[in-house]
Amino acid sequence: DVKVTQSSRYLVKRTGEKVFLECVQDMDHENMFWYRQDPGLGLRLIYFSYDVKMKEKGDIPEGYSVSREKKERFSLILESASTNQTSMYLCASSPLGTGVGETQYFGPGTRLLVL
């Protein structure tokens, strides 16, 4: 079974702190994603990566950065956390695929509260 793990289930941070969210997948997937999930808005893509050291902005990249130094690990960084970044953060991975749409495999999520 594909397993995607996230470093924390719950985090509480202060405004202005630098926050690191870590994600690890064990299926040698090329693609990795970071989403945030908010009530009424569904999932919104922050960043994704299709290879080591490669990244592309998603729909809402402002205030975030990412790092992918190893294939299995994809980190989301909040350079200076703000209260409007309080949310559920979901990491996902998928294989390279054939263009018709591959299944994404999700971690359990990190619920971040910024005070």
Place this chain on the structure above:
Amino acid sequence: GNSVTQMEGPVTLSEEAFLTINCTYTATGYPSLFWYVQYPGEGLQLLLKATKADDKGSNKGFEATYRKETTSFHLEKGSVQVSDSAVYFCALPFYQKVTFGTGTKLQVIP
């Protein structure tokens, strides 16, 4: 661009009731269509998918038919159980990326 519209929730049903969650899409070409489910406290997982028009995806008693003429992919189940309580997302993949609907929360009461 691609978009997915699904019915707003929450939907509350009694056990053994019939379920329909509507989903319509806008896309160029002929994409695959997915339904994902998110159980309480968990991440999303694929429930079912269809890769071309008139395909029917099915899993765990749920079904959805890809209808090109109405650009729809409605999710149905004949008899829901309390364990089906979750949030359901219609999704439209396009190469590596996926456009998700806003999610429909289903609550099944005994």
